[in-house]
Amino acid sequence: MSKSSATAGKDKTMNVVVVLKQVPDTESAIRIAGDGKSIATEGIKWIVNPYDEFAVEAALRLKAKHGGKVTILSYGPQRVVESIRTALAMGADDAVLIGEDDIESSGRLQLAKAMAAAIRSLNPDLVIMGFRAVDNDMAQRGPMIAEYLGWPHLAFAVSIESDGNQVTIKRPIEGGSVTLESTLPALVTLGGSHAVWNPRFASLPGIMKAKKKPLAVKKLSDFGLDPAQFAPGAGKTRVISLEMPQERQPGRIVDGGLDTEGKARELTRLLHEEAKAI
Amino acid sequence: MGKSVCVIAEFRGGDLRRVSYEVASEGKRIADALGSDLCAVALGSGIAEKAAELGRYGVKKVYIVDDPALENYLAESYVPIIADIIRQCDPAAVLLSASVDGKDLAARLSARLDVGLVQDCTEILVEDGKIRVKKPIFAGKCFAWNEWIEGAMPLISCRPNVMQCLTLSEDQRAEVERVDIPVPETRSRFKSMDLDTSGRVGLSGAEIIVSGGRGMKEAQNFAMLEDLAKLLGAAVGASRAAVDAGWRPHADQVGQTGKVVNPNVYIAVGISGAIQHLAGMGTSKYIVAINKDPDAPIFSKADYGITEDLFKFVPAFTEEVRKLKSTCS
Numbered sequence: 001m002s003k004s005s006a007t008a009g010k011d012k013t014m015n016v017v018v019v020l021k022q023v024p025d026t027e028s029a030i031r032i033a034g035d036g037k038s039i040a041t042e043g044i045k046w047i048v049n050p051y052d053e054f055a056v057e058a059a060l061r062l063k064a065k066h067g068g069k070v071t072i073l074s075y076g077p078q079r080v081v082e083s084i085r086t087a088l089a090m091g092a093d094d095a096v097l098i099g100e101d102d103i104e105s106s107g108r109l110q111l112a113k114a115m116a117a118a119i120r121s122l123n124p125d126l127v128i129m130g131f132r133a134v135d136n137d138m139a140q141r142g143p144m145i146a147e148y149l150g151w152p153h154l155a156f157a158v159s160i161e162s163d164g165n166q167v168t169i170k171r172p173i174e175g176g177s178v179t180l181e182s183t184l185p186a187l188v189t190l191g192g193s194h195a196v197w198n199p200r201f202a203s204l205p206g207i208m209k210a211k212k213k214p215l216a217v218k219k220l221s222d223f224g225l226d227p228a229q230f231a232p233g234a235g236k237t238r239v240i241s242l243e244m245p246q247e248r249q250p251g252r253i254v255d256g257g258l259d260t261e262g263k264a265r266e267l268t269r270l271l272h273e274e275a276k277a278i
Numbered sequence: 279m280g281k282s283v284c285v286i287a288e289f290r291g292g293d294l295r296r297v298s299y300e301v302a303s304e305g306k307r308i309a310d311a312l313g314s315d316l317c318a319v320a321l322g323s324g325i326a327e328k329a330a331e332l333g334r335y336g337v338k339k340v341y342i343v344d345d346p347a348l349e350n351y352l353a354e355s356y357v358p359i360i361a362d363i364i365r366q367c368d369p370a371a372v373l374l375s376a377s378v379d380g381k382d383l384a385a386r387l388s389a390r391l392d393v394g395l396v397q398d399c400t401e402i403l404v405e406d407g408k409i410r411v412k413k414p415i416f417a418g419k420c421f422a423w424n425e426w427i428e429g430a431m432p433l434i435s436c437r438p439n440v441m442q443c444l445t446l447s448e449d450q451r452a453e454v455e456r457v458d459i460p461v462p463e464t465r466s467r468f469k470s471m472d473l474d475t476s477g478r479v480g481l482s483g484a485e486i487i488v489s490g491g492r493g494m495k496e497a498q499n500f501a502m503l504e505d506l507a508k509l510l511g512a513a514v515g516a517s518r519a520a521v522d523a524g525w526r527p528h529a530d531q532v533g534q535t536g537k538v539v540n541p542n543v544y545i546a547v548g549i550s551g552a553i554q555h556l557a558g559m560g561t562s563k564y565i566v567a568i569n570k571d572p573d574a575p576i577f578s579k580a581d582y583g584i585t586e587d588l589f590k591f592v593p594a595f596t597e598e599v600r601k602l603k604s605t606c607s
Contacts, residue, residue: 026534026554030419138397140385147389152466155382176473182466193528195521236394236430241423251580264594275564277543
């Protein structure tokens with residue numbers, strides 16, 4: 001085999017950026033803060049948004065296959081460093097934190113612009129992130145960032161493959177799935193679940209190593225952005241109030257001393273006559 | 279009359295999707311409240327005849343781009359075209375479905391048009407000429423009311439199966455205007471579509487869901503739930519524990535990291551009710567819990583609770599439903 005065909009068959013190494021958001025633990029009970037417009041954060045445990053954790057896993061698998069580098073990009077206050085270290089402990093190489101405390105309150109479009117500027121400075125082949133965050137559940141940051149980068153994006157992937165030149169994903173749609181591909185650079189958002197991605201845990205040596213991995217804290221001005229345009233309230237929408245879901249009426253235990261068949265009959269009757277649902 | 283309200287319709291396989299009727303109906307309600315007309319945008323291949331059917335829901339005019347290259351949704355080709363049409367008609371508000379493709383389209387469109395988006399809304403109000411929307415956050419553990427700053431155009435995606443479909447007139451046709459915008463060259467490509475033809479009821483949109491959890495013990499025991507679901511015309515769901523154990527495909531997972539569902543009846547079998555699961559199904563109209571542990575948190579959410587061994591109860595319940603169905607038909 002000639003040298004040229006050997007290199008042609010070899011995958012390119014890849015520079016992958018994973019965009020990571022820190023969110024309240026999904027175990028958290030949610031309470032409304034005193035202002036009526038935000039969530040009370042006292043006592044909240046913060047975690048890596050699960051879908052972004054899938055993205056870290058997917059990026060590490062691509063790196064294992066192709067070589068290259070995985071960089072974590074996140075934003076927000078100092079507490080976010082802990083989530084970034086989690087991703088570094090899983091095996092990511094380095095990280096950038098846009099260390100602006102209030103950047104989320106500058107609105108979603110502004111935040112996506114800032115992320116796009118940071119990504120440009122990192123010059124990756126591929127950006128991977130969750131298709132939604134489990135807090136505000138807007139499912140929009142990925143496509144917005146891709147638009148500002150002028151890149152294609154493939155959303156809601158449950159599988160991702162790449163040869164370093166292009167990326168192929170599978171994406172569930174209502175009643176089936178589709179397969180999409182794109183040349184690089186591109187942005188991919190991940191759907192799926194823990195069972196699909198099975199993200200690795202950080203090992204103890206991984207945690208030790210993570211402490212020494214490079215983590216650059218940057219300001220908006222480092223990306224040539226004007227901080228004045230990222231002030232709180234620069235968004236086009238605003239939350240006017242939060243409300244808790246209606247409390248459900250206390251349920252009824254179907255018992256009344258009935259045996260199994262009796263309870264089955266009674267449940268069927270209730271669903272048929274009372275709920276009129278079957 | 280003020281600027282029109284605009285809805286973006288969704289086609290698949292040459293047919294309008296039901297979610298588009300919901301969005302058109304909601305759009306009509308908002309247009310009426312604002313004292314304006316309703317128009318629509320639709321992209322696809324061979325869609326002109328079908329697009330006119332939006333007239334049933336009060337759409338006066340549909341702008342279509344009809345091209346074989348638009349047969350399947352691809353963000354990179356759809357977004358520039360739809361953005362162009364929206365710029366030209368300068369609407370008072372734009373609505374679309376928070377379907378898989380709709381949410382993706384809305385997000386990118388928002389950045390392209392520099393307009394504010396609220397995704398997955400479950401309620402839209404018009405008060406003093408201002409639009410306000412409600413959306414679930416934290417998978418329904420809480421709800422947020424949003425509004426737009428002065429002068430900003432609302433872009434709203436509506437959660438499927440929540441907004442009511444209201445047919446104004448079966449034979450009312452919308453005027454169809456073909457818009458001449460070339461399909462852009464793209465770096466991304468649509469490769470293939472694989473539709474599930476098994477006839478199983480999908481989770482999203484199911485009227486009844488029978489869901490199994492850790493208490494099911496192993497994959498083959500879900501056959502019991504499949505039988506019950508078939509009788510009820512229901513979809514089969516699963517808790518994260520059941521999916522993580524490999525008993526069910528990930529697409530069946532209900533919860534904060536799975537699907538959020540709101541069927542008429544949710545039957546939770548062998549599910550203890552972790553907070554993430556409760557978030558994903560808490561808006562179901564009726565909740566039935568079948569669990570042998572009387573202290574399981576699921577009972578605090580259930581309208582009807584059965585404290586029984588599921589392996590005894592589910593067959594008995596299935597038998598009763600079978601009897602009921604045979605007497606009803």
